[in-house]
Amino acid sequence: MSTEFTIKEAKGTDYLHVKRFIELVDTDFYPPLSERGGGISERMQRDLDTPEANYLIARLSEPDSSDPLCGIIGMIGCTRNWKGKDTAYVNFLATHPDHRGHGISKELTIRYEKLLAEQGIRQIYLCTWSSNPAAIKFYEDRGYYAYSIVLNDRGNGVDTIYYKKKI
Numbered sequence: 001m002s003t004e005f006t007i008k009e010a011k012g013t014d015y016l017h018v019k020r021f022i023e024l025v026d027t028d029f030y031p032p033l034s035e036r037g038g039g040i041s042e043r044m045q046r047d048l049d050t051p052e053a054n055y056l057i058a059r060l061s062e063p064d065s066s067d068p069l070c071g072i073i074g075m076i077g078c079t080r081n082w083k084g085k086d087t088a089y090v091n092f093l094a095t096h097p098d099h100r101g102h103g104i105s106k107e108l109t110i111r112y113e114k115l116l117a118e119q120g121i122r123q124i125y126l127c128t129w130s131s132n133p134a135a136i137k138f139y140e141d142r143g144y145y146a147y148s149i150v151l152n153d154r155g156n157g158v159d160t161i162y163y164k165k166k167i
């Protein structure tokens with residue numbers, strides 16, 4: 001199946017659809033994003049269309065008019081100047097559950113890396129958790145290197161794995 005989509009930076013006016021998308025994938029994260037400090041609202045205040053951070057949104061080219069997400073099928077979020085001026089941190093990545101395995105996150109990552117490189121970013125940081133084999137394979141296949149692991153960081157034997165990549 002090929003899905004036609006476009007990728008654009010989010011704007012403040014996307015707030016409602018971005019919030020619904022994060023809520024849709026909330027429990028795919030461990031722990032859920034809604035259970036982390038400040039929850040989803042604070043996350044969005046910090047990461048949506050600010051001078052330091054924003055999301056790139058993958059959106060269906062022809063969304064159904066009744067779609068509460070207005071066609072959003074994937075998003076990556078990034079914060080610049082993370083550990084110094086030429087570094088960034090990926091604060092969010094998810095594909096809509098109905099659209100996984102079709103290269104959407106791959107395309108989002110390629111596009112964001114290009115955008116960040118144009119903005120002078122040289123190193124990208126991110127993390128995931130040890131019970132997420134899809135994300136681990138995804139990042140390692142894209143050249144991210146695990147430089148630190150915090151054992152049982154998330155409880156129930158689930159570790160946090162920190163990755164970085166030079167771009």
Ligand SMILES: CC(C)(COP(=O)(O)OP(=O)(O)OC[C@H]1O[C@@H](n2cnc3c(N)ncnc32)[C@H](O)[C@@H]1OP(=O)(O)O)[C@@H](O)C(=O)NCCC(=O)NCCS
Pocket residue numbers: 025028029074093094095096099100101102103104105106107127128129132133134135137138139141
């Ligand atoms: C991880 C996730 C973002 C991948 O998104 P996606 O759009 O389905 O990924 P893509 O189709 O672009 O996959 C690209 C590559 O990722 C890897 N991958 C993706 N899903 C995978 C899976 N279920 N199992 C193993 N590898 C997987 C593969 O290397 C794949 O490349 P290939 O199939 O061409 O060999 C998606 O599963 C997701 O949204 N998960 C829930 C949220 C999450 O875990 N986010 C990351 C938090 S750190």
